[in-house]
Amino acid sequence: MSQSVDLNADMGEGYGPWRMGDDAGLLQVVTSANIACGQHAGDWDTMATTMRAAAQQGVGIGAHPGFADLQGFGRRRVAMPAESVAHLVAYQVGAAQGVARACGTALRHLKLHGALANMAAEDEALARACFQAALAVAPDLVVIVIAGTAQQRAAQALGCRVACEIFADRAYTDDGLLMDRSQPGAVIHDPAVAAQRVLAMLRAGAIIAASGKHLPCAIDTVCVHGDTAEALYTARSIRALLEVQGITLRRFEGRAP
Numbered sequence: 322m323s324q325s326v327d328l329n330a331d332m333g334e335g336y337g338p339w340r341m342g343d344d345a346g347l348l349q350v351v352t353s354a355n356i357a358c359g360q361h362a363g364d365w366d367t368m369a370t371t372m373r374a375a376a377q378q379g380v381g382i383g384a385h386p387g388f389a390d391l392q393g394f395g396r397r398r399v400a401m402p403a404e405s406v407a408h409l410v411a412y413q414v415g416a417a418q419g420v421a422r423a424c425g426t427a428l429r430h431l432k433l434h435g436a437l438a439n440m441a442a443e444d445e446a447l448a449r450a451c452f453q454a455a456l457a458v459a460p461d462l463v464v465i466v467i468a469g470t471a472q473q474r475a476a477q478a479l480g481c482r483v484a485c486e487i488f489a490d491r492a493y494t495d496d497g498l499l500m501d502r503s504q505p506g507a508v509i510h511d512p513a514v515a516a517q518r519v520l521a522m523l524r525a526g527a528i529i530a531a532s533g534k535h536l537p538c539a540i541d542t543v544c545v546h547g548d549t550a551e552a553l554y555t556a557r558s559i560r561a562l563l564e565v566q567g568i569t570l571r572r573f574e575g576r577a578p
Contacts, residue, residue, distance in 0.1 A: 328542070329355055329432070331544070348378045485539040526540065
């Protein structure tokens with residue numbers, strides 16, 4: 322079992338007066354933050370506030386680009402040419418990079434959001450287009466990839482540093498993809514269950530699908546979705562359980578190409 326692992330959460334997903342999630346609370350627990358870039362969620366003020374808070378806590382800062390779909394929270398699949406998707410990713414990474422610099426900090430990683438991430442997990446060419454676009458803006462980014470999917474293959478082919486991710490609060494299909502949210506049991510709401518799943522996957526060195534099938538993979542970081550009501554409790558439960566088991570929570574370094 323790995324003696325250290327990163328714990329990340331998606332955050333900065335409020336917009337104007339609308340607030341989502343307990344970012345301040347999560348930043349006291351996680352080691353990396355994936356911050357929305359203003360298209361599926363977030364705005365310039367929310368980005369700046371979240372980035373400053375993350376920097377103060379020593380939490381790694383990442384760009385979290387998704388489809389330009391505020392109403393659907395970036396979780397609806399959008400048919401777009403790969404070139405346009407690449408421009409969309411570059412646009413958001415550039416915005417995040419600029420806000421981070423203005424806040425006296427820097428982007429450390431990239432993680433795709435929602436439907437875009439799921440599509441890239443299935444389509445290596447799309448994943449490659451997204452990652453190339455991000456790296457053209459910020460060449461030193463570590464790319465978080467959904468472990469064992471087309472995302473990982475695309476990033477490795479590009480020769481960039483990667484961090485392989487598993488999800489604490491989402492169920493998997495037998496092919497290692499995330500179960501559709503419309504399916505029963507796709508989202509795991511019980512913090513204790515989520516924490517035990519994470520520990521089991523770390524011990525196994527594998528994704529454990531809803532069927533019980535084991536899919537061996539590297540695990541560098543564990544995700545908690547920040548928009549759920551129980552996100553903070555889930556993150557705390559994971560951290561507490563892993564630390565009791567002697568596993569250190571710390572920011573990933575990224576696997577060398």
